[in-house]
Amino acid sequence: MTDKSRIKAALEFLKDNQGFKVGGLYLAPRVNEISVVGQTNYNNTDNLNKRIAINELNDIKAEFNDYEELDTEFNSFFENKTVRFCLAYDYGMGGIELCNDLDGKITWSYDVKD
Numbered sequence: 001m002t003d004k005s006r007i008k009a010a011l012e013f014l015k016d017n018q019g020f021k022v023g024g025l026y027l028a029p030r031v032n033e034i035s036v037v038g039q040t041n042y043n044n045t046d047n048l049n050k051r052i053a054i055n056e057l058n059d060i061k062a063e064f065n066d067y068e069e070l071d072t073e074f075n076s077f078f079e080n081k082t083v084r085f086c087l088a089y090d091y092g093m094g095g096i097e098l099c100n101d102l103d104g105k106i107t108w109s110y111d112v113k114d
Contacts, residue, residue, distance in 0.1 A: 007071045014077065025063055033082040033102075036064050039090050040098060048089075049113050053099055054106065057087045061101070 006022045013020035019028035026037040038060035042048045064085070068075040086100040089110070097109040 004071055007067050007074050010067075011071070011074050011077055022067065023063060025060065030084070033084050034078070035084050035086055035100075036060060037086040037088050037097075038063070039088050039095070042089070045089055045098070045110070045112070048098070050108075053087055053112050057085060057099060057101055057106070060085050060087060 010020040010022040010027055014027060014029055014034065017029050019026060024038055028035045028037065038056070040048060040053070040056055068078065084100050084102045087098045088095045089098055098112055099106055099108045099110070
């Protein structure tokens, strides 16, 4: 679990419209929303399927919810904001979004096998 000081630091960066990594998540302000990005545990997208990706996306949401429960100011900051949860694949020189969840609707950005 991430300590509360990292969560508070992330909050200050977000208030200044800057991204910040806290725990296993990268929080990034975007136009009209905040992206919460986590990376897949898989080193090769060929080994990934939609069920696994959805489970990893749910893990990202659970980690974010843990932060909201840990800090009331953090929770209040996100109260009236749109949050887009993203699962990304880091290929070493960059990353690509595999899928995202916006308001409970999953959108696939990469061709993940069923």
